[in-house]
Amino acid sequence: MITLDHPLVLLLLPLALVPLLVPLLPARAQPALGAADAGRAGRGLGPTLRVLGAVAIAALVAGLAGPWWGRASQVRVGTGAHLALVIDRSLSMNDSFAGRTPDGQNESKAAAAKRLLTDFVHRRPHDRMAVVGFSTAPMLLLPMTDHKPAVEAAIAAIDEPGLSKTDVGRALAMAFSLFDDSSEDAARAIVLVSDGAGIVPREVQEALLPMAARQGASLYWLYLRTRGAKGIFQPPAPGEPDTAQARPERHLNLFLKRLGVPYRAFEAEDPEGVAQAIAEIDKLEAKPLLYREEGPRRPLGSLLFGLATAAIIALLAARLLDRPLPPLPRGALILEDDA
Structure with missing residues (x-):
């Protein structure tokens, strides 16, 4: 032909x-x-x-x-999903899990995330993926695509020097919007990779609720916790303030639970913990997926x-x-x- x-x-x-x-x-x-x-x-x-x-x-x-x-292209059935990777590019991601500048014997949180996410992409040949970076503002690094070299190139940029702010709310809003043109039959998921959280303004929260309900995408938060920092599941001690200003990560976790979509949070305080969390996400999002295979x-x-x-x-x-x-x-x- x-x-x-x-x-x-x-x-x-x-x-x-x-x-x-x-x-x-x-x-x-x-x-x-x-x-x-x-x-x-x-x-x-x-x-x-x-x-x-x-x-x-x-x-x-x-x-x-x-x-x-x-031969013309053919529609086949595989396993995978349409994924949006939302990756923190704040300045603290350049530190190690110990909260110090990497000295050659350990790697930064951004470098560990880049290495493990690239391996994650290699294991999922049938996924369509998008990449959003965020610090002071969200940045669309790559729209939804099945071109894996482009996805890897977008992930490779996450360990470049970042900024100090963390606007996670608008980054999630951008990620939800990336599913507008994707197939309704495909499984959808957002993977948020961050070592912290800022305050999500109320107007952004009110915008996220209907977006999440409309897209129906699963949401995973991979929290790269610096050693010694309070965990997102750790309740406040008696007399300790429990506010978004004092515990932004804990309150972001509570807000994401209220979005009404399948949600799961992971805490990792070393590269091995990150690898285990990504492997778990890989298993959870192994669902039937229609994809088009180009003939020779x-x-x-x-x-x-x-x-x-x-x-x-x-x-x-x-x-x-x-x-x-x-x-x-x-x-x-x-x-x-x-x-």
Whole structure:
């Protein structure tokens, strides 16, 4: 089966008729009677050159149309989901899990997240993924796609120097909006990777509630806890203030539980804990998924361009050999070659 990347280019195919209608070589006078036999032999050269010109133009046009030979794409059933990765890019992600600058013997939280999320992407070939980064404001690093090298490139940028703020509320709103164009039959999930949380303003909370209900995406929070920091499941001690300002991570966890979607939070205070949490998310989101598999295709453009090149070389050779001879003596018989 032949398919074309640019079928409209074939509208130029009538140009291949031009060499069949216009002579390629001008008529020339033969210098003597002895050349008459050569003239009769050369009369077949004209039609041959015209056919070569038509072949050259037709092959060029067909090659520019981007022809492929192969099987069409097929819809298959695999396991996976449509995932939005929401990754914290605040300044604290550049520290180690011990809360210090990495010294070469341990890695930063951002580096550990990048390494483990890249491995996560490799294990899920049928997923469609999007990537959102956030610090002071959310940043769309990549819309929903099944192009895994692009996903890996977006993840690779998360250990670049970040900023100090953590606007997790608007980052989640952006992530929910990325499912608007995805299939309703596909499983949907958001994976939030963060080592902290800021205060989610009330207006953002009110906007997130209907978005979460409409999209129905599962939500996972992978909390990269710095050693010594209070956990998101840890209740306040007697007399300790229990407010969003004093315990933003705990109150973000409480708010995410109220979104009305399947939600689970993980705490990890070392790379091994991060790996275990990601492996658990990998198992939870292994659901049937329809995906389109492209059949094997062989490009035909190089073959057509090669044919056009051969025809053009033959025409150039004929043109170079078509040289005028010295003028005939006065009174000599002139024969015309209409090749």
